Amino acid sequence: MPSSAERALLPDSAGMDRVFHALSDRTRRGILERLSRGPALVSELAAPVQLTRMAVSKHVRVLEEARLICREIVGREHRCSLAAEPLQEVDAWLGPYREFWAGTLGALARFVEEEAGGA
Amino acid sequence: MPSSAERALLPDSAGMDRVFHALSDRTRRGILERLSRGPALVSELAAPVQLTRMAVSKHVRVLEEARLICREIVGREHRCSLAAEPLQEVDAWLGPYREFWAGTLGALARFVEEEAGGA
DNA sequence: GCTATAGGAAACCAATTGGTTTCCTTTACT
DNA sequence: AGTAAAGGAAACCAATTGGTTTCCTATAGC
Numbered sequence: 001m002p003s004s005a006e007r008a009l010l011p012d013s014a015g016m017d018r019v020f021h022a023l024s025d026r027t028r029r030g031i032l033e034r035l036s037r038g039p040a041l042v043s044e045l046a047a048p049v050q051l052t053r054m055a056v057s058k059h060v061r062v063l064e065e066a067r068l069i070c071r072e073i074v075g076r077e078h079r080c081s082l083a084a085e086p087l088q089e090v091d092a093w094l095g096p097y098r099e100f101w102a103g104t105l106g107a108l109a110r111f112v113e114e115e116a117g118g119a
Numbered sequence: 120m121p122s123s124a125e126r127a128l129l130p131d132s133a134g135m136d137r138v139f140h141a142l143s144d145r146t147r148r149g150i151l152e153r154l155s156r157g158p159a160l161v162s163e164l165a166a167p168v169q170l171t172r173m174a175v176s177k178h179v180r181v182l183e184e185a186r187l188i189c190r191e192i193v194g195r196e197h198r199c200s201l202a203a204e205p206l207q208e209v210d211a212w213l214g215p216y217r218e219f220w221a222g223t224l225g226a227l228a229r230f231v232e233e234e235a236g237g238a
Numbered sequence: 239g240c241t242a243t244a245g246g247a248a249a250c251c252a253a254t255t256g257g258t259t260t261c262c263t264t265t266a267c268t
Numbered sequence: 269a270g271t272a273a274a275g276g277a278a279a280c281c282a283a284t285t286g287g288t289t290t291c292c293t294a295t296a297g298c
Contacts, residue, residue, distance in 0.1 A: 013145040024139035025286085026132040029212075036219050043244060055287055057245070062285095076244045076295040084220035087213060093148075094210055100155050101203035144256085162274060174257055176275070181255095195265040195274045 015067075016093065019086045022066035027051065028059050035069060035082040042078050134186075135212065138205045141185035146170065147178050154188060154201040161197050 022028055031045050046056035060080060063069045067086050072079045141147055150164050165175035179199060182188045186205050191198045 013148075016148070017143055017145055020139050020143035024136055024143055026136055027286095029132075029135070032216075036215060041244075042246095051286095052288065053245075054247095054289085058286075061246095076293095078245065082216075082219065084216055087216045088220055090209070091213055091217065094206060094213075096155060097151075097201075097203055097206045098210065100201065101207055146256095160274075161276095170256095171258065172275075173259085173277095177256075180276095195263095197275070 015086070016089065018066040019068065019090060022062050022068055023090075025059065025062075027056075028063055031056075031059060031063060032068060032082060035080060039072075039079050039081040042080065045080065134205070135208065137185040138187065138209060141181050141187055142209075144178065144181075146175075147182055150175075150178060150182060151187060151201060154199060158191075158198050158200040161199065164199065 023032075027049060030049070034040060034045060042057055042060055043053060045060065046053040049056055060069065060071075060078075064071060064080075067083055069080045070083045072081070142151075146168060149168070153159060153164060161176055161179055162172060164179065165172040168175055179188065179190075179197075183190060183199075186202055188199045189202050191200070
């Protein structure tokens with residue numbers, strides 16, 4: 001069984017597919033943003049969204065399958081809450097590219113400096 | 120005209136949709152990873168990928184439309200290179216959630232500490 | 239016990255995806 | 269000039285998406 005650290009480092013491609021796909025819809029990102037301010041029922045998520053409850057329900061399921069939210073079923077209510085772990089995986093995935101753009105910006109800075117110094 | 124800082128902070132939903140969707144395919148993430156080690160032609164991207172050149176060409180276009188790569192056409196060759204800016208937008212988008220999971224882990228740490236102290 | 243509420247299941251739809259194949263254009267090499 | 273290489277365009281295909289509507293189940297409240 002892989003530890004959570006291993007899970008974050010070995011890029012489980014299928015998992016990342018699911019996470020990025022889940023994030024590729026603004027409605028779903030909106031749901032995540034809402035949940036970052038505390039748990040909510042499915043109907044509470046649906047209320048502000050100008051969409052059918054069922055549409056929101058499907059979005060919730062997509063997020064759940066990407067492990068971005070988890071739901072606790074209490075009575076007839078489904079209480080959804082944010083699960084940030086996959087976002088940490090995204091953060092980790094971003095790692096090398098962070099170095100890349102730091103390099104790019106560094107190179108740009110050096111270029112500008114050279115221009116200023118040389119001219 | 121929005122500055123690059125504004126562009127990074129105002130979440131252009133359609134743009135983010137495109138970026139996350141572009142990232143939601145492992146082939147495309149593979150292309151990005153390849154390009155993080157330097158520019159490449161479309162055929163060089165297609166060579167290792169066990170897919171038609173056309174399929175790769177389409178993936179390249181998706182990445183290009185998400186502004187994740189840019190291509191310089193020189194003669195008959197299309198030289199593709201990584202454009203990390205949208206990844207910085209992803210990084211920025213991640214910001215608040217980073218605080219969230221820091222809080223969660225912080226809370227967990229406190230809980231464990233209390234357990235250890237109280238027991 | 240009856241009614242209202244929270245939510246999923248299933249069927250359906252148009253649009254998009256990821257992939258292919260076949261053909262075409264443009265540039266390079268000899 | 270003639271051929272090989274780089275790559276896009278178009279047509280096509282099966283599978284998936286995002287959305288709807290209609291119906292169904294289970295819990296809660298009077």
